Amino acid sequence: MPKPHIVRKGDTLAKIAEAAFGDRKLAAALAAYNGLADTKDIRIGQAVQLPGKAELKPPKARPAGARAGVAPWPPAPHGMDAIVATFGDIRGFARDDGTPDPKWETQFMARAALPFPIPLDWDRSKSASGIRCHKLIAPLLEAVFTDIVGKGLQGAVQTYGGGYNWRMKRGQAKPSTHSWGIAIDLNARTNAMGTAGDMDPRLVELFEGYGFVWGGRWSGSNKDPMHFQYCSGY
Template identity: 30%
Template sequence: MKSQAQLIAKFGDPYNDRLGFERKWMVLWIVPADIRAAIPCLPSRIYLNRLIRDVLEKTLRKLIELGLHTEIVSYDGVFNIRPKRGSSGISLHSWGIAVDLNAGLNPFRGKVTWSASFLKVWRDIGWICGADWSAASKDGMHFQWENY
């Protein structure tokens, strides 16, 4: 996983220069109608880092193709400038490169309810899954992109 220093070097510090960061990196993704029809809990627009727009769409389309999209019952956010939960540092959500899904079913440090096949799609495309972390930091709702 990338260090906070590496993230700041790549994207800048969203706490100290939010406007500059957002102008350079953040985009409003209009979620395609067919994806929203298949996964109705998704909003029509998602504000995210431009580097994950295409890979998130690819991931969602693969889940739909395999019939695994029905596991997604809530969208719980991408961009949120905040401290990292459970430890020091800045959350990857602060750079708009992490997605939370099914937070109520996959709480921080709680049980992970995703199927192995669902998680495999995310991993195979290159996402880091919070479901894979140790019990002390397990975060089943969390998927982060660091392949930039």
Template identity: 30%
Template sequence: MGVAHRRARLAFVSAVVLLAAACSSPADPAEDETSGAASGTSSVPDGGGPSYAVHTVEPPGEFDRIEPDDMLLESTETIPDELIRRIRNIRLEGRRAVSAITPLSLSSFSLENRAYRIAAVDVEGYRRFAGPDDNGARFQEAWERVAGGEIAVLDALKGRIPLDKDDYLAVGSGEQTSPIHVGAWTSQVGTIDAVVNEAWGEALDFPENNALVISTGAYSPQAVKEKLEPLLEDNMAITDLDIVAQTGIDPGASRTALVIGTFAEAVGVYRYTPIGGGRVQPDPAWVREHIVTETVPILGRLTCNKYMMPQLREALLEVQTLGLAHEIKYHVGCYYPRFIAGSTTLSNHSFGLAIDINSLENQRGTVGEMHPTVVQIFKKWGFAWGGDWTWTDPMHFELERIVQPG
């Protein structure tokens, strides 16, 4: 299965959110070719920014071997050492069926309505699973940059993930955003979009070692999975990355999203199951805890995340008070649990943390017709506006930071 990491890139496309024809366009801006990040020939910069000077670890040695990324085990908590030992000892035909394991500290961050999966990794161990091509395990400079405090991002996202002019990626949200310099565009394991070193993982408060990449060597991942599943606890799920590589998703497999940043509590631990048609089914307990239906000014009854609702209500009330209610004619959804069209990336609508307003007049890639005072009010109340994005989405407002009504 050693080519799984390459096929998995197909799951990440440029389409950005849903709910209306304008919100599901697959278009993306042209790729920026001016990036200073490593792409096989560039040298390590001499800068002294936050990515370089503070969050560093021991650099990796020279490339030694490649391990296929066959399965990804995810948990809502640190995976116990005893379970790791038992996984290592799984046997088929009297022989060990697990050839290699590396732990990850797996989380997510939200940016322009996409939840990107990020892992803090042991650089030496992780690189072996990143595949045999030129952007994978052999890409020495890339892994040296990660050890030096930079971030390596999935190569398929180059030109599609928004960076600032100095090639920094905003990891986190709101006031808790940490800009990390993109040091390389690489292959990644399975559905992971980006990796940083363990020092960054600690600084960003990632859940510690809550995932494992597993290689089954000469044995079928499906056969090993049958032995592995009885060992798992209720808060764990295993993904067959070979199936992901071929279809973009492991049908029926439970998965977990852990979002970092100022509104992490609004997401919590989001466990969900893909149910076809680009939709997901969140854990009913999560829905009961996080999703509410209430009446808000101008729009009436609305179903959203309970953490966003007070700020949304205050923003709409201020719009109404200033005599601008006529500028908000309708909405096309807030809570809508599904992937971004054509991908396995969750939209913020899945968490009930975004709302699309006046979609027909504010289509993707346009300036739109959103009244500037309405935009200003929403920003005041903690919302990011899609009209500011690299590839504009002026109908879209999403929670960026928590603001407590006074």
């Protein structure tokens, strides 16, 4: 499991790599592991995930469209205030009838193209070729699924259960992370809420390496092994 290091004043990725691995030259690999644009792409308070040294690979090419020096996606926010600051103030778009103001979707939602089709959980005769999600994480989801193919884990992704979906958290009066388009559900048939499920641990590790939180780590009836979300503390 990667361990988070919270970036402090004066930290550089080279210093963090030196302290964690005894090798400043692993800064670029650490940047790549965290989905950062380059070794300067850190801010105070940001969580940098530190995997085992053996897991650090040479830096990957930046996803197409990423500009030099600009991170292709924001770091995963922690808590409601940070989620709102990063992905939009959802409270201003909720209508009394339980539907979103259409501006929510036109301003914030986009589509991540999938490198392979995934059968729909609710109708396996059809497949998803893309994921409707927040526009800021579309390149991140594309990178994650490209990595899934690269690591030979395509077979672990059996069904697609949904990305963007305007709704409340199950049994609660606050918006689900699906409402921001920053969560996706996979393999729902065998990963019902409150169960241990059968999610492939290599898939979990891959998503977590990109900063996703896996609902299978939550406890009791909150346990949600089909669910991956790009934020924590919520």
